Amino acid sequence: MTSAETDDTAFLRAAIRAERKRWTEARHAVWEAFLQSQEGLTIPEAVKRVKALGIGQATVYRNVRELLQMGLLQWVHDPNGDHRFIAARMPHGHPVVCQRCKRVIWVDCHGLSAVERLAALETGFTVKGHHLEIFGLCPNCSRLSPDGEPHPGKPKSPRKPRR
Amino acid sequence: MTSAETDDTAFLRAAIRAERKRWTEARHAVWEAFLQSQEGLTIPEAVKRVKALGIGQATVYRNVRELLQMGLLQWVHDPNGDHRFIAARMPHGHPVVCQRCKRVIWVDCHGLSAVERLAALETGFTVKGHHLEIFGLCPNCSRLSPDGEPHPGKPKSPRKPRR
DNA sequence: GTCGTTGCAAAACATTTGCAGGCCT
């Protein structure tokens, strides 16, 4: 656990240097919180996790903003549209999110650049980037519920769109 | 303008029937507000637009939630992560968003199902769906600013992640 | 020493809820 930490810590340290920002305990702790979460965190969740370390919520908000800008964090949604943030481990990877257990696996872009090129051709846009999330069931959950929810688009308990 | 409206109104009417929900003026007005916006609306923006018609904000929240569930609305982000909602005109289409003027053009899935299949193979997930947004500059804005922002990922004015 | 960063608490903003009455079907 401690040896793996070194790696991710170095990742953060390098990004901070590149941005000429400063290394602080709080920054590190926020990053760690996201790293240690398999399924991503909403900001309030992250706040809860680091409050014990004496870190204020404003600091979490400020740091999440920066980590996003540095590309160390990426956002994902559950199908309800709820915003979660997750440590971006693979450069240019895309999250595959299990709708049941919320596990996330990263996959490469694959042929997506082809889609970009095609979109560019069709629309005349100069394509600068994209955001792709894939939803489904992880192998384990898939086994548990062969076809759990009849209507993935119409959950029983209508959830909030949250801005 | 009035003749085109018929089409979209019918779209809404059909969806409402299919869901056994009720046709109301408020529901229609909210839908219209999103239809008439090229670049999508945040909920507070939508509230502002229909307030003049005597529609309360709670109603807007409630209806956006339902339109989302019906698949009539789709969410998009600006690169900062801000949540906007936009009328989904093309079934299974994906928004191509101009980062400058915020114009949105819809494109088809293209080969994306191939990406889904590949992701399924690599991760073992049972893939149920995806969410793709493509960012770039529309032809017009592209001409205006051949390379406007040097760092699309690092805007000068750090914006809020908003949950 | 400088200035980016921080925690705190309050302000600002966004979203949900309870309820009585209205209006689709």
Add this chain to the structure above:
DNA sequence: AGGCCTGCAAATGTTTTGCAACGAC
């Protein structure tokens, strides 16, 4: 008539801000 929908206003929850002190460089 029945019950989904609505507007209102208050309750809740989320995000930002101001500021003095702290700590990294």
